[in-house]
Amino acid sequence: xxxxxxxxxxxxxxxxxxxxxxxxxxxxxxxxxxxxxxxxxxxxxxxxxxxxxxxxxxxxxxxxxxxxxxxxxxxxxxxxxxxxxxxxxxxxxxxxxxxxxxxxxxxxxxxxxxxxxxxxxxxxxxxxxxxxxxxxxxxxxxxxxxxxxxxxxxxxxxxxxxxxxxxxxxxxxxxxxxxxxxxxxxxxxxxx
Numbered sequence: 001x002x003x004x005x006x007x008x009x010x011x012x013x014x015x016x017x018x019x020x021x022x023x024x025x026x027x028x029x030x031x032x033x034x035x036x037x038x039x040x041x042x043x044x045x046x047x048x049x050x051x052x053x054x055x056x057x058x059x060x061x062x063x064x065x066x067x068x069x070x071x072x073x074x075x076x077x078x079x080x081x082x083x084x085x086x087x088x089x090x091x092x093x094x095x096x097x098x099x100x101x102x103x104x105x106x107x108x109x110x111x112x113x114x115x116x117x118x119x120x121x122x123x124x125x126x127x128x129x130x131x132x133x134x135x136x137x138x139x140x141x142x143x144x145x146x147x148x149x150x151x152x153x154x155x156x157x158x159x160x161x162x163x164x165x166x167x168x169x170x171x172x173x174x175x176x177x178x179x180x181x182x183x184x185x186x187x188x189x190x191x192x
Contacts, residue, residue, distance in 0.1 A: 001059050001101065004037075008095055014039070015064035015092035018046075019057040020100040030054020033096040042082075042089035045096055048139050057102035064092060076122035080115075083129040090137070116188065123157035134170045147173045151181025152188065 004017050021029040031054065038045060046056075068088045070079060119126045130153060133146030151174065154164040161178055168174045 016060040016094045018096045021102040022100045032098045036098040038096040042085045073125045078118035078122040079125040086132045123153040126153035147177030152185045155185040
């Protein structure tokens, strides 16, 4: 970490460094970056580069985290951190390094394996996360997924569909996602 930081710390457009994570058996969590020390935003490399499924070991410059604080929502205890990563990516880039610095496993009752349950219990924050993923700088498949999640978590938060359309900047996208969003809302609600 120090070696990478020394190399890039003077570059004010870089806010963090992403390293690889491995499982205890040495297998990489997800995949390596296509280029070692690739510089690019979280949106360009991880989201639009389709590497969103695997956790990485990330190190941040403190000033950047202070600039993008995590929002708090009344009576909610969970929020996907990628809400902040996407916001941060609209201003800063990061260095993606093919060096594993973190060894870990997922617990059966951990956050990753129970994310949907936590999301449903914290629907307002998840609505705001979904709104970030509807922005036009993301690939259309993530924008549609954001629209679906906006409907789903909006319904779990107690909003009517009409109110969700009116609240959104992306009324056409949200309207197109209503049938699928209501289907998922019904399905996820039954699974609770």
